[in-house]
Amino acid sequence: MGSLGDWPEPVVCVQSLSEKGELVIPGQYIKPQSERPSFCLKEMNIPVIDMTSLMTSREETMKQISEACREWGFFQLVNHGVGIELVDRVREIWREFFHEPMEVKQKYANTPKTYEGYGSRLGVEKGAILDWSDYYYLNYLPLCHTKWPAHPPSLRELMEEYTNKILKLGAVLLKVFSINLGLKEDALQNAFGGKEVGACLRANFYPKCPQPDLTLGLSSHSDPGGMTFLLPDEQVSGLQIRKDNQWVAIRPAPHAIIVNIGDQLQVLSNSIYKSVEHRVVANPDKQRLSLAYFYNPKNDILIQPISELITLKTPALYPPMTFEEYRRFIRTKGPRGKFQVESLKSQR
Numbered sequence: 001m002g003s004l005g006d007w008p009e010p011v012v013c014v015q016s017l018s019e020k021g022e023l024v025i026p027g028q029y030i031k032p033q034s035e036r037p038s039f040c041l042k043e044m045n046i047p048v049i050d051m052t053s054l055m056t057s058r059e060e061t062m063k064q065i066s067e068a069c070r071e072w073g074f075f076q077l078v079n080h081g082v083g084i085e086l087v088d089r090v091r092e093i094w095r096e097f098f099h100e101p102m103e104v105k106q107k108y109a110n111t112p113k114t115y116e117g118y119g120s121r122l123g124v125e126k127g128a129i130l131d132w133s134d135y136y137y138l139n140y141l142p143l144c145h146t147k148w149p150a151h152p153p154s155l156r157e158l159m160e161e162y163t164n165k166i167l168k169l170g171a172v173l174l175k176v177f178s179i180n181l182g183l184k185e186d187a188l189q190n191a192f193g194g195k196e197v198g199a200c201l202r203a204n205f206y207p208k209c210p211q212p213d214l215t216l217g218l219s220s221h222s223d224p225g226g227m228t229f230l231l232p233d234e235q236v237s238g239l240q241i242r243k244d245n246q247w248v249a250i251r252p253a254p255h256a257i258i259v260n261i262g263d264q265l266q267v268l269s270n271s272i273y274k275s276v277e278h279r280v281v282a283n284p285d286k287q288r289l290s291l292a293y294f295y296n297p298k299n300d301i302l303i304q305p306i307s308e309l310i311t312l313k314t315p316a317l318y319p320p321m322t323f324e325e326y327r328r329f330i331r332t333k334g335p336r337g338k339f340q341v342e343s344l345k346s347q348r
Helices: 014-019 058-072 084-098 102-106 155-180 187-191 263-268 323-333 340-347
Strands: 048-050 074-078 117-119 134-141 198-206 218-221 227-231 239-243 246-249 257-261 278-280 288-296
Touching: 048 058, 058 074, 058 155, 084 134, 084 155, 084 198, 084 227, 084 288, 134 155, 155 187, 155 198, 155 227, 155 288, 187 263, 263 323
Parallel strands: 048 074
Antiparallel strands: 074 257, 117 134, 134 198, 198 288, 218 278, 227 257, 227 288, 239 246, 239 278
16 A cells, blocks of 8 residues: 555546547456446435525425435535526636646646645555546645646636635535534534634546446545535536435436535434435546535544434444544545445444
């Protein structure tokens, strides 16, 4: 296994492989039979929540959000307050970045120490089976020297505007989640570190794949952070979630933002809210782009089940651990299987 300072093998950008036009993918992208995608999926979709209904039908909408967090771990938000024009511009500006010349993108090549920048792999295990995707990872909060691309020129300004909208949306949802758990409305925000939350973005680019039945755009995993705001590609689907031990293909609602519960919220809620396994399939004919914005606890704050949720009948399921400790574990292993923090239960 490599250290967190370097990759164990030379990194090859998937986009460059795709553009060669080969009919066979390299062996390091071929998944074991048990992990390959199934295209005969259960016909279901995640709940769609209209945020404006929090004003007009508050009780019913709160109930819908509660059920989504408990039963699905995912829901789609419409009328979420992030302008449609802004959403479209943000998607388009990242599409422009991924179509910059390779020498421009390589200036921002990342390392596994922070993952920030342009990259194509997750985890530092030598010989690991890789995913058919490239990405750009940005740290935004806590405030730091963010590795902004210089091109396209308007990318930073657009992303700062988008970030402010997502941060406001995240704060609103944490209040809703807290109230639905029977807690004070600021309970989860305080558990995240109050105003000192973490925020980061992963822009995902999934090139065309000649053998999508053999690989995945992103391996099955759950998100290690607090919650995720996913801006999907409205033209090309690919996201699947595991529900009742079956894979369900997600059909994005027009102009929706997909929200999912992360591992840290599952811990804080003592498994009342579910951090759900999901993956992305590859496409043989079309490129796909999505933006995952992660709203996270402060790095050094201790995450553990909230005391008000612990009783004799519902003892704490997880040991205390800082988000930074947990994230280091994920960075070493990469996305893999069902909810990494489940393995911590045995350490109680």
